[in-house]
Structures are given as C-alpha cells and as structure tokens.
Amino acid sequence: MSAAASDFARAADPANVFRQGVRDANGDPVEPAPWQEHVMRSEARRHLILCNRQAGKSTTVGAKASHGMLYAPGTYLIIAPTLRQSKLLFQKVVSTYRRLEDVPRITRDNETELVLANGSHLFALPGDNDANIRGFSAPRAVIIDEAARVADTVYAALRPMLAASTDGQLIALTTPYGRRGWFYDAWETSAGWDRTTITAFDCPHITPEFLAEEREGMSEWQFRTEYLCEFTDTDEAFFSSELVDAMVDNTLEAWS
Numbered sequence: 616m617s618a619a620a621s622d623f624a625r626a627a628d629p630a631n632v633f634r635q636g637v638r639d640a641n642g643d644p645v646e647p648a649p650w651q652e653h654v655m656r657s658e659a660r661r662h663l664i665l666c667n668r669q670a671g672k673s674t675t676v677g678a679k680a681s682h683g684m685l686y687a688p689g690t691y692l693i694i695a696p697t698l699r700q701s702k703l704l705f706q707k708v709v710s711t712y713r714r715l716e717d718v719p720r721i722t723r724d725n726e727t728e729l730v731l732a733n734g735s736h737l738f739a740l741p742g743d744n745d746a747n748i749r750g751f752s753a754p755r756a757v758i759i760d761e762a763a764r765v766a767d768t769v770y771a772a773l774r775p776m777l778a779a780s781t782d783g784q785l786i787a788l789t790t791p792y793g794r795r796g797w798f799y800d801a802w803e804t805s806a807g808w809d810r811t812t813i814t815a816f817d818c819p820h821i822t823p824e825f826l827a828e829e830r831e832g833m834s835e836w837q838f839r840t841e842y843l844c845e846f847t848d849t850d851e852a853f854f855s856s857e858l859v860d861a862m863v864d865n866t867l868e869a870w871s
C-alpha cells in the first residue's frame with residue numbers, strides 16, 4: 616500500500632492503525648477481533664475495558680493512543696500500578712507508531728516520553744503515588760492500565776485534569792481484582808461509562824487447550840478472575856464457604 620493510501624485507510628477507519636501497526640511475535644500482521652475494532656473506533660469520553668489476561672487490551676489501547684497522537688495532537692498519559700507496567704504499554708504505542716507510514720516524525724523517544732513533530736506528547740507515569748501525576752493539565756487521553764489495581768487516591772487525582780479538557784478521554788483497562796476500588800464501583804454502577812468486556816472464551820487467539828492447562832494450574836477463583844473476568848473476592852469466598860460448613864455442622868448438632 617502506498618503511504619498516501621495507508622493514511623487514507625487510517626483516517627477512514629481507526630481500526631486500520633491496529634492492522635498497520637500491530638505485529639505478533641513472528642512479526643506478522645494481526646487482525647483485530649470485533650471488540651478490538653470497537654475500542655479503536657470508540658469516541659466515548661469514559662471507557663471501561665474489562666477483559667481476561669492476554670486478551671490484547673494493552674495492544675489495542677496502545678494502537679488507539681498511536682491513532683490519537685497522530686490525528687488529535689496533544690498530551691497523552693499512561694498510568695499503571697508501577698512504572699514498569701506503564702512502560703510496557705508505552706512500548707506498545709511506540710512500536711505501533713514506528714510501523715505507520717507517512718506520519719509526523721518522532722522528535723524524542725526515551726523510556727517514558729514520546730514526542731511527535733505534530734506536538735503530541737506521550738508520558739508513561741507510575742501510579743503508585745498520586746504526587747507523581749499531578750501537574751498535567753487538559754490531556755487528550757488518560758489511559759489507566761491494570762486499572763483495578765490503581766489506588767483510589769491516584770484515580771481521584773486524575774479526574775480533575777480531565778474536567779479541564781472538554782474532549783479528553785479516560786480509558787481504563789484491566790482484569791478484575793476483587794470487589795473493591797474505584798474500577799469495581801464504576802463497573803457496577805456504570806453511570807457515565809461506556810463498557811466493553813469479553814472473556815478468554817471469546818478470544819480467537821486463545822485456544823481451549825491453553826485454557827484447560829491454565830485452569831489446572833491455578834485455583835478456581837483465580838481462573839474465574841483472570842480468564843472469566845469475574846469480580847471474585849478470595850477472602851469472601853473463603854469465609855462464606857466456612858460459614859456454610861459451620862451452619863451445616865450446627866444443624867446436625869441440634870438434631871443429634
């Protein structure tokens with residue numbers, strides 16, 4: 616495809632940024648699944664993405680950030696529980712962007728900052744302390760990876776930044792992490808949020824054999840959390856089964 620045709624294809628459909636920029640481990644192009652196309656095309660200002668481990672969340676949102684930096688120049692922020700995790704998503708944005716043809720050149724690329732000649736600026740930030748993320752104003756997008764593990768205090772520090780920008784997007788992607796925290800609350804109440812979810816059984820690139828092995832190798836609640844995206848609380852499950860046992864025993868005693 617010529618450079619001009621690549622640009623036309625991307626402009627006509629953001630999902631084509633995924634097709635042009637994402638490669639698998641062998642370096643081959645990857646066809647986005649329907650939910651990935653939906654995320655690429657979504658203009659929702661508040662978007663929750665709840666998918667299993669290895670679904671392709673970070674890949675998709677990394678491609679989406681590349682698209683945004685290309686066509687909507689501005690500040691883009693990536694936050695994750697640790698800087699190491701933010702950098703992983705940052706690298707996905709960089710590698711996707713580098714594969715696109717006929718795009719503004721990169722003027723700075725270090726481990727945590729990507730700057731484009733069109734003025735777009737991407738930062739990878741650690742989400743382990745809300746002090747790290749203060750000081751940015753009116754970003755075009757705030758992306759929160761492993762969002763269910765990002766502290767409520769950090770999330771609370773992000774919200775005011777977006778209030779100052781009329782078209783800023785907040786995109787939170789994650790697997791579940793118990794019935795607690797801002798992501799769980801937002802998912803359950805859903806007010807003002809667009810929501811996208813799939814389980815591992817909806818992922819064409821995850822085989823039933825792989826899932827069967829994973830199910831063998833972890834506890835049932837872990838499997839339900841990681842691959843079926845259920846908000847399961849370990850402690851709660853433990854205590855409730857204990858309670859059930861106690862009730863049964865008491866009943867038996869009362870009758871004996």
Ligand SMILES: Nc1ncnc2c1ncn2[C@@H]1O[C@H](COP(=O)(O)OP(=O)(O)O)[C@@H](O)[C@H]1O
Nearest residue numbers: 639645646647648668669670671672673674820
């Ligand atoms: N549509 C797809 N088809 C095939 N492989 C995919 C697709 N989307 C993502 N992948 C691959 O799945 C793996 C996990 O992707 P990643 O984005 O890290 O998942 P997650 O963030 O959901 O855990 C990567 O190797 C990625 O290249």
Ligand SMILES: [Mg+2]
Nearest residue numbers: 672673674760
């Ligand atoms: Mg990920």
